[in-house]
Amino acid sequence: xxxxxxxxxxxxxxxxxxxxxxxxxxxxxxxxxxxxxxxxxxxxxxxxxxxxxxxxxxxxxxxxxxxxxxxxxxxxxxxxxxxxxxxxxxxxxxxxxxxxxxxxxxxxxxxxxxxxxxxxxxxxxxxxxxxxxxxxxxxxxxxxxxxxxxxxxxxxxxxxxxxxxxxxxxxxxxxxxxxxxxxxxxxxxxxxxxxxxxxxxxxxxxxxxxxxxxxxxxxxxxxxxxxxxxxxxxxxxxxxxxxxxxxxxxxxxxxxxxxxxxxxxxxxxxxxxxxxxxxxxxxxxxxxxxxxxxxxxxxxxxxxxxxxxxxxxxxxxxxxxxxxxxxxxxxxxxxxxxxxxxxxxxxxxxxxxxxxxxxxxxxxxxxxxxxxxxxx
Numbered sequence: 001x002x003x004x005x006x007x008x009x010x011x012x013x014x015x016x017x018x019x020x021x022x023x024x025x026x027x028x029x030x031x032x033x034x035x036x037x038x039x040x041x042x043x044x045x046x047x048x049x050x051x052x053x054x055x056x057x058x059x060x061x062x063x064x065x066x067x068x069x070x071x072x073x074x075x076x077x078x079x080x081x082x083x084x085x086x087x088x089x090x091x092x093x094x095x096x097x098x099x100x101x102x103x104x105x106x107x108x109x110x111x112x113x114x115x116x117x118x119x120x121x122x123x124x125x126x127x128x129x130x131x132x133x134x135x136x137x138x139x140x141x142x143x144x145x146x147x148x149x150x151x152x153x154x155x156x157x158x159x160x161x162x163x164x165x166x167x168x169x170x171x172x173x174x175x176x177x178x179x180x181x182x183x184x185x186x187x188x189x190x191x192x193x194x195x196x197x198x199x200x201x202x203x204x205x206x207x208x209x210x211x212x213x214x215x216x217x218x219x220x221x222x223x224x225x226x227x228x229x230x231x232x233x234x235x236x237x238x239x240x241x242x243x244x245x246x247x248x249x250x251x252x253x254x255x256x257x258x259x260x261x262x263x264x265x266x267x268x269x270x271x272x273x274x275x276x277x278x279x280x281x282x283x284x285x286x287x288x289x290x291x292x293x294x295x296x297x298x299x300x301x302x303x304x305x306x307x308x309x310x311x312x313x314x315x316x317x318x319x320x321x322x323x324x325x326x327x328x329x330x331x332x333x334x335x336x337x338x339x340x341x342x343x344x345x346x347x348x349x350x351x352x353x354x355x356x357x358x359x360x361x362x363x364x365x366x367x368x369x370x371x372x373x374x375x376x
Contacts, residue, residue, distance in 0.1 A: 035104035038132045038200070045189035046132060047201040049265060051104035052375045054199075058098040058111060062122075062367035064143055065090040066174065066220065070232075072357045074153070085231060086150040089172055089220075091143065094122050100371070105131050105199060120145045120171060130193035132200045135182045144171040147222065151231050168226045176218040178338075180317070182278075184208040184250065194252055195274035195321040198330045198373060202272045203259075207251035212278040212317060216242040216340065218363070224292035224300035236300065237290040242340060244315055246280030265328050265375070276319040285310030287342050287359065308346035308359060315340040328375040335368040 024032070035051035066089045074081045098111025106129055113122040122143045129136040147168045154160040184192050186208030191200035217240075222228050224236035253273040260268030287308045292300045321334030341362040 033129070033131075034106050040187055041132055041191070041200075042189045045202070045204050045206055046191045046194070047203055047259065048132075049199070049201065049260075049262075049375070051199075053103050054101070054107070054373055054375050056100035056109075056371050056373035058100060058109070058369055058371045059096065060367060060369035061093055061095050062365070063091050063093045064122075064141075064174070064363075064365040066361065066363050068359065068361035070357055070359050081153055082155060083151065083153045086152070087147055087228070088149075089145050089147045089174065091120065091122065091145050096122070096124075098124075100126075100373070102128070105129055105193070105197075107197065128197070130197040130199065132191040132193060133184045133187040135180075135192055137180045139176075139178045139180075141176055141178075143174045145174070146170070147172040147228060149228060149231055166227050166231075168222060168228050170223045170226055172220060172222045172228070174218070174220050176216060178217075179215040181213045182250075183211040185211070190250070190252065192250055192274075192276075195272055195323045195332065196319075196334060198323055198325055198332065201257075201268070201270055201325065202252045202254050203257050203270075205252060205254045207249060210248050210250045210276065210278055212246050212248065212280060214242070214244045214280060214315075214317065214338075214340075216240065216244075218242075224294075229292065232289075234291040234293060234303070235289045236292040237302075239288050239290075240342060241284070241286045242282055242342070243284040244280040244282040244340070246278050246316075248276065248278030248317075250274065250276035260327070268325055268327055270325040271322070273322045274320065277316070278318075279314060279316045282310070282313045282315055282340065282342075285313065285342050285344070287344065287346075287361075289346075306346045306357070308342075308344040310342040310344040313341050313343065330371075330373045332371040332373070333369065334371070335366070337364070337366045339364045 037048045041048065068087045070085045072083055074083045094113040096111045096113045098109055100107050100109040102108060109126040111124045124139060124141040127138040149166045151164045153162045182192060184190055186206065189206040190208040191202050194200050194202040220238045222236055229236055255271040256269060258267060258269040260266060287310055289306045290302050291304045293303045294300050317338055319336045321332060323330055323332040343360045345358050
């Protein structure tokens with residue numbers, strides 16, 4: 001995953017250098033991306049302060065969950081038994097605190113759940129490039145929580161129906177790299193970053209059709225010696241890779257604006273609301289499971305891998321926020337909801353134990369944030 005993340009950052013960085021309009025040295029173009037004013041903006045609609053350093057304290061709540069259902073036929077003593085395995089990892093509602101630091105269009109942030117109120121660990125790192133007309137947000141999160149299981153054998157209408165429930169003895173670890181990129185077609189009177197960063201200030205209400213893309217690298221790992229491995233035939237590691245594209249809309253509603261002194265920023269008063277909704281179609285959807293076995297010394301080692309290429313599915317991104325700016329300070333609130341699903345069929349690696357597996361799963365995540373920022 002680290003190699004994929006490094007490659008993703010490199011490719012995205014190279015891609016964004018193409019926004020430069022003049023043939024300049026690479027370093028100069030990178031500096032322009034970070035700090036240069038966005039060309040072509042209507043100054044009556046969007047005010048562009050000089051680039052500056054910014055520091056922000058954040059806090060809020062968030063929750064992530066995974067739900068998966070696998071249907072298969074289990075082979076026991078020559079008998080074929082229809083079965084389904086339901087697994088669910090639903091995290092607590094996590095209160096968290098964080099810190100953001102950046103310059104111009106770039107921001108790096110770190111947040112950690114408040115362990116006093118949580119039964120698990122949840123750490124998140126963010127890299128944000130937010131300009132008026134386009135944005136790139138890369139997030140890495142690391143999350144641990146016990147997983148709940150339910151194994152059903154035979155159908156509910158059968159007299160042999162059985163259902164067993166359980167929970168992993170150790171937390172299941174979920175990690176993911178999620179990259180979101182947005183492009184606004186109204187590149188004159190609309191600033192997507194105004195509410196979520198405040199580096200561009202929307203002076204009057206405006207909206208835009210938006211193009212969005214999402215890339216996901218996900219990893220779920222459990223202890224091969226845990227109960228989940230017994231119920232799944234030895235699965236100890238699951239990975240997912242998704243690429244989705246879509247179009248939607250975003251709108252900034254300016255409730256109040258007063259222009260500042262351009263040098264001191266004194267006198268600035270602005271209250272702006274945003275709502276963004278982008279449905280997305282998942283065009284690439286790959287899911288794999290790694291099976292483990294135990295050697296004579298008791299250690300577990302990978303023995304096989306099952307890969308599933310999922311169907312085309314519709315997912316979506318929804319974001320909402322508000323910001324109030326005065327002088328060099330701002331207070332912002334925002335919320336987001338992300339959801340993606342996967343579905344497909346794969347062969348069980350040991351045909352003597354089970355046959356074709358149908359997998360349906362979903363991942364969802366929501367967060368709310370309060371952000372206090374100062375420019376200096």
